Amino acid sequence: MTEPKTYTGGCHCKNVRYEVKATLDGIITCNCSICAMKGLLLTFVPRDAFKLLAGEDATQDYQFHRKTIHHLFCKTCGVSSYAHGEGPNGPMTAINVRCLDDVDIGALALKPFDGKSR
Numbered sequence: 065m066t067e068p069k070t071y072t073g074g075c076h077c078k079n080v081r082y083e084v085k086a087t088l089d090g091i092i093t094c095n096c097s098i099c100a101m102k103g104l105l106l107t108f109v110p111r112d113a114f115k116l117l118a119g120e121d122a123t124q125d126y127q128f129h130r131k132t133i134h135h136l137f138c139k140t141c142g143v144s145s146y147a148h149g150e151g152p153n154g155p156m157t158a159i160n161v162r163c164l165d166d167v168d169i170g171a172l173a174l175k176p177f178d179g180k181s182r
Contacts, residue, residue: 068113073164075138075145080119082146084109084159091161091172096179098128098135102144104160105169111148111155133158 066087074081092106093099099106123136133149145163149156161167 071164071167072117073145073159074117074119075122075141075143075163077138077141077143078118079122079140080136080138080143080145081117082119083115083117084146084157084164085113086159088161088167088172090175092177093174094177094179096129096182099179102160103162104144105162105172105174106158107161108151108156108158110151110153111157114146114157114159 066089068085068087070083070085072081072083086107086109088107092108094104094106098104119138122138122140124139126135126137127133133147135144135147137144143163145160147158149158161172162169
């Protein structure tokens with residue numbers, strides 16, 4: 065596993081911007097209904113590794129199924145760049161790696177996750 069690195073990212077219109085300290089090892093490709101439809105590629109970090117720089121009032125919250133994850137998306141452009149929820153080790157943030165600045169998605173190792181069966 066590589067050392068965490070600080071990345072910046074956000075939505076398409078730049079109303080939502082954040083900074084996150086993460087590793088990009090084993091990016092999750094989930095087949096649940098929302099991830100499959102949105103084409104999300106995810107990495108998960110402890111909540112304290114995520115810092116929202118802009119856009120607290122620019123997001124809309126969406127919850128479904130067990131309603132344990134707050135799927136946040138930009139009210140202007142509709143992009144889902146991150147989500148918050150409770151992980152096995154406490155509060156976590158899910159980062160849509162496609163929304164990180166200057167990341168070569170083709171160079172990442174992807175790890176399938178069967179969220180559809182949960």
